[in-house]
Amino acid sequence: MSNGSEGATPGFLVWRLSMKWRVAVDRAVAPLGLTHAQYSLVASLYGMHRSGLRPSQRRLADHTGLEALYVSRLARSLESAGLLERARDPQDPRAVQLALTERGREVTRQAIDVVRGLLRQLLEPLGGPDSERAREFTRDLATLLDAPLDPFGTHDNEKEQS
Numbered sequence: 001m002s003n004g005s006e007g008a009t010p011g012f013l014v015w016r017l018s019m020k021w022r023v024a025v026d027r028a029v030a031p032l033g034l035t036h037a038q039y040s041l042v043a044s045l046y047g048m049h050r051s052g053l054r055p056s057q058r059r060l061a062d063h064t065g066l067e068a069l070y071v072s073r074l075a076r077s078l079e080s081a082g083l084l085e086r087a088r089d090p091q092d093p094r095a096v097q098l099a100l101t102e103r104g105r106e107v108t109r110q111a112i113d114v115v116r117g118l119l120r121q122l123l124e125p126l127g128g129p130d131s132e133r134a135r136e137f138t139r140d141l142a143t144l145l146d147a148p149l150d151p152f153g154t155h156d157n158e159k160e161q162s
Helices: 011-031 036-050 056-064 068-080 104-125 134-147 154-159
Strands: 086-090 094-102
Touching: 011 036, 011 104, 011 154, 036 056, 036 068, 036 094, 036 104, 056 068, 056 094, 068 086, 068 094, 104 134
Parallel strands: none
Antiparallel strands: 086 094
16 A cells, blocks of 8 residues: 555545546646546447437536536537537437537547556556456446445434434
């Protein structure tokens, strides 16, 4: 464990790891004209499109965990850069569907390759991305992401009263 991590709480370690990852991805995708947040959006959109989906801004916000208003701003900037197209959903005129342009797909493919390299580096201490430790780590992260968090602590109060 690094010197700054000795005796640290899990919350602090999650924070530090998320910041380390965000900074690394920001730096790695910057030469492609992307930020980490933009990368999260285009990579998610790329994966959803490969699955046959053309998601709305709302669905993409839900998928990425980003606020809908922030996704809207990111989508506009990516549209201005020629990487993304926004169109009204024919099924719901209030919704906006998103799709990558050909240039957007190419930039996204390059960015995904770069980020995969970072992921290999990150997971190397666990034996690499295909190791059992990395798979267990991924399962643990998914479990934590699925666990509800109540910022007001009402869930804890209910347990104590039971």
